[in-house]
Amino acid sequence: MSCHPDRERPLDGDIDPQETVPSRKNTVFVDGVILNGPTTDAKAGEKFVEEACRLIMEEVVLKATDINEKVCEWRPPEQLKQLLDLELRDTGEPHHRLLELCQDVIRYSVKTNHPRFFNQLYAGLDYYSLVARFMTEALNPSVYTYEVSPVFLLVEEAVLKKMIEFIGWKEGDGIFNPGGSVSNMYAMNLARYKYCPDIKEKGLSGLPRLILFTSAECHYSMKKAASFLGIGTENVCFVETDGRGKMIPEELERQVWQAKKEGAAPFLVCATSGTTVLGAFDPLDEIADVCERHGLWLHVDASWGGSALMSRKHRKLLHGIHRADSVAWNPHKMLMAGIQCCAFLVKDKSDLLKKCYSAKASYLFQQDKFYDVSYDTGDKSIQCSRRPDAFKFWMTWKALGTLGLEEKVNRALALSRYLVEEIKKREGFKLLMEPEYANVCFWYIPPSLREMEEGPEFWAKLHLMVFQINP
Amino acid sequence: MSCHPDRERPLDGDIDPQETVPSRKNTVFVDGVILNGPTTDAKAGEKFVEEACRLIMEEVVLKATDINEKVCEWRPPEQLKQLLDLELRDTGEPHHRLLELCQDVIRYSVKTNHPRFFNQLYAGLDYYSLVARFMTEALNPSVYTYEVSPVFLLVEEAVLKKMIEFIGWKEGDGIFNPGGSVSNMYAMNLARYKYCPDIKEKGLSGLPRLILFTSAECHYSMKKAASFLGIGTENVCFVETDGRGKMIPEELERQVWQAKKEGAAPFLVCATSGTTVLGAFDPLDEIADVCERHGLWLHVDASWGGSALMSRKHRKLLHGIHRADSVAWNPHKMLMAGIQCCAFLVKDKSDLLKKCYSAKASYLFQQDKFYDVSYDTGDKSIQCSRRPDAFKFWMTWKALGTLGLEEKVNRALALSRYLVEEIKKREGFKLLMEPEYANVCFWYIPPSLREMEEGPEFWAKLHLMVFQINP
Secondary structure (H helix, E strand, O other): OOOOOOOOOOOOOOOOOOOOOOOOOOOOEEOOEEOOOOOOOHHHHHHHHHHHHHHHHHHHHHHHHOOOOOOOOOOOHHHHHHHOOOOOOOOOOOHHHHHHHHHHHHHHOOOOOOOOOOOOOOOOOOHHHHHHHHHHHHHOOOOOOOOOOHHHHHHHHHHHHHHHHHHOOOOOEEEEEOOHHHHHHHHHHHHHHHHOOOHHHHOOOOOOOEEEEEEOOOOOHHHHHHHHOOOOHHHEEEEOEOOOOOEOHHHHHHHHHHHHHOOOEEEEEEEEEOOOOOOOEOOHHHHHHHHHHHOOEEEEEOOOHHHHHHOOOOHHHHOOHHHOOEEEEOOOOOOOOOOOOEEEEEOOOOOHHHHHHOOOOOOOOOOOOOOOHHHOHHHHOOOOOOOOOHHHHHHHHHHHHHHHHHHHHHHHHHHHHHHHHHHHHOOOEEEOOOOOOOOEEEEEOOHHHOOOOOOHHHHHHHOOOOEEEOO | OOOOOOOOOOOOOOOOOOOOOOOOOOOOEEOOEEOOOOOOOHHHHHHHHHHHHHHHHHHHHHHHHOOOOOOOOOOOHHHHHHHOOOOOOOOOOOHHHHHHHHHHHHHHOOOOOOOOOOOOOOOOOOHHHHHHHHHHHHHOOOOOOOOOOHHHHHHHHHHHHHHHHHHOOOOOEEEEEOOHHHHHHHHHHHHHHHHOOOHHHHOOOOOOOEEEEEEOOOOOHHHHHHHHOOOOHHHEEEEOEOOOOOEOHHHHHHHHHHHHHOOOEEEEEEEEEOOOOOOOEOOHHHHHHHHHHHOOEEEEEOOOHHHHHHOOOOHHHHOOHHHOOEEEEOOOOOOOOOOOOEEEEEOOOOOHHHHHHOOOOOOOOOOOOOOOHHHOHHHHOOOOOOOOOHHHHHHHHHHHHHHHHHHHHHHHHHHHHHHHHHHHHOOOEEEOOOOOOOOEEEEEOOHHHOOOOOOHHHHHHHOOOOOEEOO
16 A cells, blocks of 8 residues: 555645645644644554455455354343443544454444345345445545536436336436435425425415325325424325225225315325335326326335336336326335435426425525536435435446346345245244235244134234244 | 355255255246345455455545545536446446446546545545444444344434533433434424424414524525425524624514514524534524523524534534524534534433324334333434434544544634635735634635725626635
8 A cells, every 4th residue: 555645735834835745844833733734644544444444344244244144143232332332532542442343333233234134124235336335435425516426416317317217207307315204205395395386485384284195004204204394194194905905096086085075185195116014016007097186296105116116027016107296216125225225206307396495505506607507406405415325226237237136126026925935834824915025924823822713812912923024 | 255155045945944054956946036046146246345445445545535636537517427337227237347437436526535625514534434434334224223223323322422411411312314404304393393292293284373583694404494394484584693694682582572473483593503604603692592581492503513512612602502402413524424424412301302203113113122112213213214324423533532523623723713814914815704613704806806996896796706615
């Protein structure tokens, strides 16, 4: 490794602006601080990064994906606090001690990349998105203006364009943001803006009661969003689902009529493609018909199920999604892009997203820059600083191609099929229903209950043991 | 590097659950997919990660912080699109080609760690938070439940506790979230919940017009938040500031009275500690008096200025902050923790944050777990998946100690002092005002205007050239 002793330009009381290598003849004291020279030992810092990278490679990339290693070295909170040196003190720790701390952090963390980790969201380690994530952490960009993030803004544009193509829209708009929950908030606010643009300035006070519809099996972020946006959780109408967890379109229409009769103002239907527990897909085509008849915005929460769009075999699960006004789709789930990687996509191309979200901050979004400022997409966002999340998905897509991503989806669904067949064969396992996606819901019946009749007592006892696996 | 041929356990049609090394005698086909054996070549993937890490080390950690290298190889959007191979295709690219792509991405990205990069937010490369970020990207956790993120939830608790101590509260609560803008939204919603808890369920419809107060120099996220939360931008009262950009407390009180007279419902004052452009600090003590008199929630947006709390010399800038009900503070700015690292902090310890934000999702936040579920802090959040942002700040704090962080702040402010003195000495530079923080605002007067009188024509011409530097 080369050494850069002049990494930081020393300040000098007498700097000649033409001089490229400044002299160090004077020491500059200001407010008791010596300003000359580097503050950090760059060489030691670089060595620390190198050593830590070696540790991460050994302990996380290799060991934490090894089937022969533990998924987790479990300790309850109070005990773990004793094992870790969490306290923040006046003086710092030397590098060797920091590396020990890193080792402890890895040791007691859950290995979400492990092939036997079966909690929410994960599907193993993806080397390509990992590299992309290392790169963006090192470059530390913020994607609000093109001048600060030229590459990452173009990458985001390219990824959004391709996702829009897979939804089946001719054109569209979108923004990567910190989570499916936030995407759903974006949708709710945008639908509200479309319904009544004045709300941006005037707020909801004095307006009729806005009401939205989603299925009883929707993600809990719908309630969070309604509460956060001032709509209120009571104005989320939970439409009944069928035995497979799918919204019943006739029930939706009945509830829309009912709401209108009660003087409320319906403005939005949130369908779900891939519900959290059952993995159910709402019938989008029929729901779109209802939305068209009543002039309602159709948002599809495909945070989980959107990945099926990559598979020619399984994309029929989302049949009708091209009729949606907006879609939430998280490549950080089945497509393994790393947390977080979440797109909010909009069919509109009349700049609705920008009109709804812009605050036109003059210190950031000057209109007289020396390039096409339509690339300064930060004003479409509820955030100011924003991470380049699209890049990690772009890298995996580049590495595997569309066909490789398709294979991932097909494999995940074939695996759940396999699991279903195994469950059927095993004594003591009871499949809840045939899955349509990667969620396989089943009961484990302990030996003591296997001979019992399926009455209230049976279910009360069984409810003490619940399993759910998302392969 | 060791090789792990059995990294992924191959599936088998005939697996004996007791068998630890399964046989590979059968090939399992399900839905046309071969399920046996690893899908990815782990060894090749690991080699790719190693090579990419070497590239990142050379090109970003070393070269992109080198004063002799460029901050940016600038290309306008259309030209950059030609230079980068952005397109996503059906088939993937080989590793050597991916590494070339990585090289291109680095080449055309802005080097925000470079000592001569003077755009928003940044202050060079911090080796410690960088290592923490590499670790969390490799571990890929989500901090909603203790069972999935034991270490990172305890780290978050430790960091929040320490930040609360620096604010001067005896106790408190908080949550790391994706940005100062989002922190301000958290505050606005929490203050509203405190004002009227029913809004969570009922929404704003039919309520009197809620109104909030902030200074004319506040961050633009206040308007974004008011619009997003259904309050409306017109219900943000911008209180006049003095010549230094500080909110005038008498003006605040006058506007509160005025709003009440007009039948509106004041509920919140957002003071700013470190405004975006001028770096002004609102007089918190006087503002807290007004809030107390009128029963208003006091939120302090210290996203930028909060770091001064680390310095015994400069923390007086935030005198009175202990009287705030909530604070936004971003260690990703002057304290260099990497984007994003933003804390929203609350004085209340009656679980107000949780009561306001919880949706009690039963699939995630079961109440009958085998550990103390008060560590499942995810239900305090508007997000579901959440990144372990506290960890990067914790690592830097561990490495440098409180004294090291204090030195960073003192040095940044001494540097701006130095810049001010240099501006005063140079011909053609005109200081706007003496700074109180790290923002130094000045005009560059081009030679053609130096003899001109400071009338409307002078200012019109000068406005075509604007500089602002946040050291």
